[in-house]
Amino acid sequence: MTADMLIGVDIGGTKTAAAWVSQEGRVGPVVSTPTPAADGPNAVLETVVSLVQSLLGDPSDREEGRKRHAVALGVGTAGLVDVTTGVVVGANDTFPGWVGTPVGEVLANRLRLPVHVENDVDAHAAGEAWVGAAAGASSALVVAVGTGVGCSLVLGGKPLRGAHSGAGEIGHMPCALAAGLMCPCGRPGHLEALASGPAVHREYLRRGGNPESQDAPSVLAQMRNGDAIASGVVRDAAVALGQAVAGLITALDPQIVVVGGGFALADETWWGWLEEELRRQLIAPLATVPIRRSELGGAAPIVGAAAGARRLVNGGQG
Numbered sequence: 513m514t515a516d517m518l519i520g521v522d523i524g525g526t527k528t529a530a531a532w533v534s535q536e537g538r539v540g541p542v543v544s545t546p547t548p549a550a551d552g553p554n555a556v557l558e559t560v561v562s563l564v565q566s567l568l569g570d571p572s573d574r575e576e577g578r579k580r581h582a583v584a585l586g587v588g589t590a591g592l593v594d595v596t597t598g599v600v601v602g603a604n605d606t607f608p609g610w611v612g613t614p615v616g617e618v619l620a621n622r623l624r625l626p627v628h629v630e631n632d633v634d635a636h637a638a639g640e641a642w643v644g645a646a647a648g649a650s651s652a653l654v655v656a657v658g659t660g661v662g663c664s665l666v667l668g669g670k671p672l673r674g675a676h677s678g679a680g681e682i683g684h685m686p687c688a689l690a691a692g693l694m695c696p697c698g699r700p701g702h703l704e705a706l707a708s709g710p711a712v713h714r715e716y717l718r719r720g721g722n723p724e725s726q727d728a729p730s731v732l733a734q735m736r737n738g739d740a741i742a743s744g745v746v747r748d749a750a751v752a753l754g755q756a757v758a759g760l761i762t763a764l765d766p767q768i769v770v771v772g773g774g775f776a777l778a779d780e781t782w783w784g785w786l787e788e789e790l791r792r793q794l795i796a797p798l799a800t801v802p803i804r805r806s807e808l809g810g811a812a813p814i815v816g817a818a819a820g821a822r823r824l825v826n827g828g829q830g
């Protein structure tokens with residue numbers, strides 16, 4: 513027996529991961545390899561091709577006792593993507609040369625499959641909306657906090673892209689608590705200058721925290737050991753995000769809010785401060801909106817990218 517299936521790929525700053533995904537959103541074993549982002553677009557795309565070929569080379573689904581047949585490929589990638597063309601239209605310094613890369617066209621030619629390409633936060637959100645924490649919701653605001661800060665508004669299972677493929681770039685919204693702090697985009701006072709994992713670590717050192725601290729997880733560890741500078745920085749980061757998300761909820765009134773990403777799920781205290789600030793800001797009719805943790809973890813962008821590929825083969829716009 514053969515089953516028509518999708519393949520989902522997640523191109524992240526450090527690693528690229530891929531897996532078979534069923535038409536019901538069930539994800540198979542994930543294969544991954546480091547992303548050679550610094551080596552340029554061709555190296556990144558070759559990495560995707562070999563990962564996908566390794567999946568295509570092993571089509572037997574032992575769990576279900578059937579053979580898998582790939583009908584489409586979905587790709588979530590760091591950077592902004594024009595989903596109508598599959599071309600990258602925005603990227604940061606981690607991916608030199610990525611802007612302008614026709615990811616969809618190159619992969620479709622190499623792999624002979626219909627290809628859907630989207631931003632990785634959009635893919636993460638689409639995955640949570642399909643079979644994760646926001647499954648069944650007609651509208652979901654999905655916020656991701658890790659090395660950056662982003663979000664996606666998913667309406668009827670499909671992320672809102674925006675007129676310039678930039679919807680959800682909330683890391684670059686003005687943020688009062690980040691006044692004077694430099695954002696990775698080169699402008700001061702944006703949310704991402706305070707609320708991302710790397711920003712928390714940077715701000716901890718700037719405020720005179722333990723100079724031996726290496727990263728955001730170590731700042732969280734210092735906080736749990738009673739370090740007042742660490743707890744002040746983490747609290748400010750959580751409050752800043754809470755204010756931003758409260759603003760988005762007020763503007764959009766989503767049915768559910770999902771928060772995920774490496775930094776978001778690392779600490780309960782951070783979560784408490786975030787939710788407290790958010791609830792404090794919301795007017796009564798909006799104050800009961802459910803705030804949930806993302807459920808799919810690292811597989812979310814793979815599943816969400818596959819959801820876009822599924823729409824593509826079903827005749828819709830990915």
Ligand SMILES: [Zn+2]
Nearest residue numbers: 684695697702
């Ligand atoms: Zn910025």
